[in-house]
Amino acid sequence: MRLPPAIVAKTEEVLREILRFTSPADVTLSRFFKDNPRFGGRERGVIAEAVYSVLRNKSFFTDFAGHGSTPSMRRLALLGLAETAGIDSIGGLTEDETHFLTRIKEVDRTLLPGPVQANLPQWLYDKLVAQFGEAEALQLAAVLNTPAPLDLRVNSIKAERDAVIATLLEAPIVAEPMPYAPLGLRVKQKPALQNLPLFKEGAIEVQDEGSQVLSQIVGARRGEMVVDFCAGAGGKTLALGALMRNTGRLYAFDVSEKRLAKLKPRMARSGLSNVHPVLIAHERDAKVKRLAGKIDRVLVDAPCSGLGTLRRNPDVKWRQQLGAIAEMQEKQAAILDGAARLVKNGGRLVYATCSLLDEENDVIVEGFLATHPDFDLVPMSQVLAEQKIPLEMDKYLKLLPHKHQTDGFFAAVLQRKALVKAAPVKADADADADVTATDEE
Ligand SMILES: C[S@@+](CC[C@H](N)C(=O)[O-])C[C@H]1O[C@@H](n2cnc3c(N)ncnc32)[C@H](O)[C@@H]1O
Numbered sequence: 012m013r014l015p016p017a018i019v020a021k022t023e024e025v026l027r028e029i030l031r032f033t034s035p036a037d038v039t040l041s042r043f044f045k046d047n048p049r050f051g052g053r054e055r056g057v058i059a060e061a062v063y064s065v066l067r068n069k070s071f072f073t074d075f076a077g078h079g080s081t082p083s084m085r086r087l088a089l090l091g092l093a094e095t096a097g098i099d100s101i102g103g104l105t106e107d108e109t110h111f112l113t114r115i116k117e118v119d120r121t122l123l124p125g126p127v128q129a130n131l132p133q134w135l136y137d138k139l140v141a142q143f144g145e146a147e148a149l150q151l152a153a154v155l156n157t158p159a160p161l162d163l164r165v166n167s168i169k170a171e172r173d174a175v176i177a178t179l180l181e182a183p184i185v186a187e188p189m190p191y192a193p194l195g196l197r198v199k200q201k202p203a204l205q206n207l208p209l210f211k212e213g214a215i216e217v218q219d220e221g222s223q224v225l226s227q228i229v230g231a232r233r234g235e236m237v238v239d240f241c242a243g244a245g246g247k248t249l250a251l252g253a254l255m256r257n258t259g260r261l262y263a264f265d266v267s268e269k270r271l272a273k274l275k276p277r278m279a280r281s282g283l284s285n286v287h288p289v290l291i292a293h294e295r296d297a298k299v300k301r302l303a304g305k306i307d308r309v310l311v312d313a314p315c316s317g318l319g320t321l322r323r324n325p326d327v328k329w330r331q332q333l334g335a336i337a338e339m340q341e342k343q344a345a346i347l348d349g350a351a352r353l354v355k356n357g358g359r360l361v362y363a364t365c366s367l368l369d370e371e372n373d374v375i376v377e378g379f380l381a382t383h384p385d386f387d388l389v390p391m392s393q394v395l396a397e398q399k400i401p402l403e404m405d406k407y408l409k410l411l412p413h414k415h416q417t418d419g420f421f422a423a424v425l426q427r428k429a430l431v432k433a434a435p436v437k438a439d440a441d442a443d444a445d446v447t448a449t450d451e452e
Pocket residue numbers: 240241242243244245246247248264265266267270291293294312313314315346
């Protein structure tokens with residue numbers, strides 16, 4: 012069925028707003044749909060997909076959309092709609108426009124300059140090329156510019172993975188176990204999950220496989236004291252709470268009341284009673300200090316550029332500025348330093364981001380280790396072996412969309428040296444034991 016010509020005009024209208032980049036694309040889109048309630052599910056889907064396609068392909072599309080007699084915003088809307096719904100589905104095209112869309116479809120993108128091919132701003136393209144080399148940066152960009160699959164996490168408090176697969180199949184939704192996350196499922200289609208009893212009863216949560224792996228490597232165990240320092244709406248908190256088998260105490264800290272409020276209904280659905288949300292003013296809050304030196308595992312899922320999630324949030328690459336990275340680094344280092352105070356002797360601190368940039372990842376961890384001699388890096392190869400996750404990594408976890416089919420994630424595990432009491436003077440050998448570690452507080 013052909014899309015009515017009004018869809019083109021409406022796509023153009025919302026695109027004009029989104030390309031100002033004054034607020035996140037998903038926020039502008041939901042406001043737009045609220046203001047235009049007569050659109051049905053299919054039309055909403057088509058408009059949203061077209062907008063996301065323009066955001067993913069903006070460099071390539073704008074290179075071509077500027078030419079010809081049709082206004083360029085209409086051309087961009089047409090390119091987005093053609094990419095997602097097909098040229099033949101668009102109603103009301105002029106002959107000139109059909110010709111334009113057909114011609115663009117035939118362009119060999121591999122002949123275009125790197126940043127246009129990669130659909131990245133020049134600064135980001137340069138950074139990725141410096142880190143990965145040009146060939147791999149282009150592969151990475153190509154995957155970052157495709158939509159992410161739908162991943163689920165089975166809530167082990169409520170259900171088992173095989174049983175969930177069977178129940179989903181009755182819907183009928185085909186879900187397959189994922190290679191790295193022991194409770195993960197990848198769904199082939201993009202079904203609406205909200206009304207499924209499995210979802211309402213808290214047996215499943217939507218969560219990228221990478222995010223699930225990250226929760227797993229925290230290694231939180233039954234009965235432990237654990238802090239999710241940047242819990243947000245609690246994606247990783249819920250995974251951690253289930254890994255702790257609903258025992259111990261899991262504090263969910265965040266500075267955003269709005270985000271923590273979103274965690275509460277999710278907690279209720281999940282059946283977890285070990286989670287304690289705590290609003291903090293900043294990383295040096297008295298509420299943090301009160302727990303200093305008492306926590307077994309601390310996860311710092313730090314605020315970051317979010318460049319690892321471009322498959323889901325393609326506007327981030329256009330909204331993010333090079334100058335903001337340095338500001339972000341300062342915040343990341345301060346939060347990691349504040350969170351480190353919580354860790355007890357022998358306890359672990361996990362620093363994680365969904366950024367692809369070394370500046371927000373390796374550099375922050377190296378800076379931390381240089382100023383915190385009481386912490387050691389636990390090689391990721393060791394952590395993954397402990398958790399029986401079949402991933403090959405060296406010092407750090409570096410998940411990449413083109414290699415692991417997850418969002419881009421980074422993580423490092425840091426362990427506070429265990430305080431070994433000095434033995435009575437007699438044994439010289441014992442005196443060499445590690446007695447250097449002290450608690451900061
Ligand atoms: C990457 S998001 C966390 C996502 C969350 N862990 C999840 O899995 O859904 C980073 C979070 O850090 C929070 N944040 C920013 N500054 C903070 C600070 N100084 N202390 C604690 N949290 C902070 C933000 O409000 C945001 O929710």
